[in-house]
Amino acid sequence: MHRLPFAIGVTARAQRAGSGLFLNALSRTLHSTSFATVTVEAISSSHPAEVKNLVQGEWKVSSGWNWLLDPLNGSPFIKVADVQEAEIEPFVHSLCRCPKYGLHNPLRAQDRYLLYGDVSAKAARMLAQPQVSEFFARLIQRVSPKSYNQALGEVNVTQKFLENFSGDQVRFLARSFAVPGNHLGQQSHGYRWPYGPVAIITPFNFPLEIPVLQLMGALYMGNKPIIKVDSKVSIVMEQMLRLLHDCGLPREDVDFINSDGKTMNKLLREAKPQMTLFTGSSRVAENLAVDLKGRIKLEDAGYDWKILGPDVQEVDYVAWVCDQDAYACSGQKCSAQSILFIHENWASSELLSKMQLLAGRRKLQDLTIGPVLTVTTESMLEHIQKLLKIPGSELLFGGEELENHSIPKIYGALKPTAVFVPLAEILKPDNFELVTKEIFGPFQEVLGKSVNGTTYAGIRARTTGAPQNHWFGPAGDPRGAGIGTPEAIKLVWSCHREIIHDIGPLPQNWEIPPPS
Numbered sequence: 001m002h003r004l005p006f007a008i009g010v011t012a013r014a015q016r017a018g019s020g021l022f023l024n025a026l027s028r029t030l031h032s033t034s035f036a037t038v039t040v041e042a043i044s045s046s047h048p049a050e051v052k053n054l055v056q057g058e059w060k061v062s063s064g065w066n067w068l069l070d071p072l073n074g075s076p077f078i079k080v081a082d083v084q085e086a087e088i089e090p091f092v093h094s095l096c097r098c099p100k101y102g103l104h105n106p107l108r109a110q111d112r113y114l115l116y117g118d119v120s121a122k123a124a125r126m127l128a129q130p131q132v133s134e135f136f137a138r139l140i141q142r143v144s145p146k147s148y149n150q151a152l153g154e155v156n157v158t159q160k161f162l163e164n165f166s167g168d169q170v171r172f173l174a175r176s177f178a179v180p181g182n183h184l185g186q187q188s189h190g191y192r193w194p195y196g197p198v199a200i201i202t203p204f205n206f207p208l209e210i211p212v213l214q215l216m217g218a219l220y221m222g223n224k225p226i227i228k229v230d231s232k233v234s235i236v237m238e239q240m241l242r243l244l245h246d247c248g249l250p251r252e253d254v255d256f257i258n259s260d261g262k263t264m265n266k267l268l269r270e271a272k273p274q275m276t277l278f279t280g281s282s283r284v285a286e287n288l289a290v291d292l293k294g295r296i297k298l299e300d301a302g303y304d305w306k307i308l309g310p311d312v313q314e315v316d317y318v319a320w321v322c323d324q325d326a327y328a329c330s331g332q333k334c335s336a337q338s339i340l341f342i343h344e345n346w347a348s349s350e351l352l353s354k355m356q357l358l359a360g361r362r363k364l365q366d367l368t369i370g371p372v373l374t375v376t377t378e379s380m381l382e383h384i385q386k387l388l389k390i391p392g393s394e395l396l397f398g399g400e401e402l403e404n405h406s407i408p409k410i411y412g413a414l415k416p417t418a419v420f421v422p423l424a425e426i427l428k429p430d431n432f433e434l435v436t437k438e439i440f441g442p443f444q445e446v447l448g449k450s451v452n453g454t455t456y457a458g459i460r461a462r463t464t465g466a467p468q469n470h471w472f473g474p475a476g477d478p479r480g481a482g483i484g485t486p487e488a489i490k491l492v493w494s495c496h497r498e499i500i501h502d503i504g505p506l507p508q509n510w511e512i513p514p515p516s
């Protein structure tokens with residue numbers, strides 16, 4: 001694949017500007033996206049993009065390709081390499097080459113902590129350039145349709161994260177400590193130690209933010225990761241890896257594979273990474289935990305609650321937050337509001353009618369509502385019908401397929417929907433499982449357990465936060481992973497190693513004591 005400059009509308013603007021000033025700007029533009037091998041707006045069935053694998057520093061194709069359908073019109077527009085079970089050997093070999101003590105650690109190749117501070121600083125600068133952030137925001141929109149602001153938000157979080165770990169911040173992640181011993185010459189040192197070979201598996205809904213934050217965390221601590229992003233969106237991470245290479249990421253530090261879950265599962269069982277970070281559904285998470293004999297950390301499905309207590313205030317604001325939390329990204333955030341408990345005081349306020357008005361503003365044209373990538377329209381409608389059979393339940397709004405769309409049938413297209421279910425009915429064991437089933441789409445129940453250990457409290461509280469400035473991850477599960485912060489990186493991507501120095505001297509006149 002040739003490297004294509006990203007230059008949307010250049011000809012038209014060149015005609016308008018025609019000045020030296022413009023040429024300077026143009027050369028900067030071309031330079032800033034010179035890592036890219038795709039032109040975002042041009043990707044179509046007549047100009048399909050290709051996504052390759054990266055193994056041992058080389059971009060490679062595989063024998064098979066997976067054709068992706070454009071989620072907005074159903075035409076095949078991206079071919080993604082599809083590694084077959086018989087082709088995993090180079091990936092297994094590459095991972096197995098990394099020793100258990102990692103690519104660097106507090107006692108070895110320490111210069112690489114500085115290298116990664118430098119790579120992060122350069123990548124943050126690149127992502128801060130408007131042409132580059134626009135490139136990634138638009139690319140995200142093509143494969144995981146969400147509004148421009150939501151897509152750009154993902155790029156901005158990633159950019160801030162990279163800024164956070166610039167300069168010396170990477171080495172500070174590996175800060176050690178020492179405890180005085182019992183006698184002269186004895187001292188114990190606690191180190192943050194890498195796992196060595198590791199794997200990262202991430203879902204479709206945040207194609208840039210989740211893989212970059214976890215990948216960089218793994219690298220900072222000295223691990224060698226293989227990363228698999230859901231093939232529906234992996235083009236975004238493929239392009240980001242090319243940007244990172246341009247910013248100095250050593251090409252052999254990361255392998256990138258595109259395959260189905262079954263092939264990835266086989267690879268993991270053969271390569272036996274010391275640790276795997278999985279972000280995705282609880283079903284796959286639980287299976288992997290068994291297959292990998294517990295060497296795993298999880299950020300799994302989210303069924304997120306919002307509770308509105310008795311004090312009714314700022315109804316417009318609260319209605320807006322509820323709308324954003326439930327329907328932004330068409331409800332496909334792991335932190336999306338799945339259930340809203342409202343005190344009867346709110347039920348008699350204008351909250352629900354305001355939420356309905358806000359939901360009605362969402363349009364397919366600007367992707368404030370859009371394709372649902374893992375649940376079909378049919379199964380979402382079926383779920384709604386089941387809920388409506390519960391005595392006292394009621395459709396508040398939505399409950400219909402989007403109008404005038406060409407979203408292919410393999411995906412879902414549902415208007416923002418809310419169903420009221422009486423609290424007393426939910427508590428009945430027969431209903432509980434049905435009501436608390438995660439529907440990863442623009443759907444919420446209103447009433448009348450979040451798996452996330454991240455709680456937002458107060459009048460401006462929301463369920464969906466941007467996780468580069470605070471911990472985001474489940475609580476109460478020893479396998480629970482986190483993302484974004486120094487604590488999350490240290491917990492997920494390093495283990496504790498203790499070295500006790502005991503260098504003497506022996507006490508004067510020491511004699512062999514009786515056996516004990």
Ligand SMILES: NC(=O)c1ccc[n+]([C@@H]2O[C@H](COP(=O)([O-])OP(=O)(O)OC[C@H]3O[C@@H](n4cnc5c(N)ncnc54)[C@H](O)[C@@H]3O)[C@@H](O)[C@H]2O)c1
Nearest residue numbers: 202203204229230261264265280281284299300301302334
């Ligand atoms: N907790 C969080 O931070 C968080 C963040 C985003 C999404 N999610 C959750 O992710 C889910 C939606 O994402 P999804 O539908 O892509 O999830 P998924 O579990 O179907 O897929 C996630 C990833 O796992 C891979 N995979 C599937 N089977 C596998 C196997 N047997 N072995 C190895 N890899 C396998 C997929 O290809 C994909 O890359 C929702 O449940 C959502 O709540 C959670």
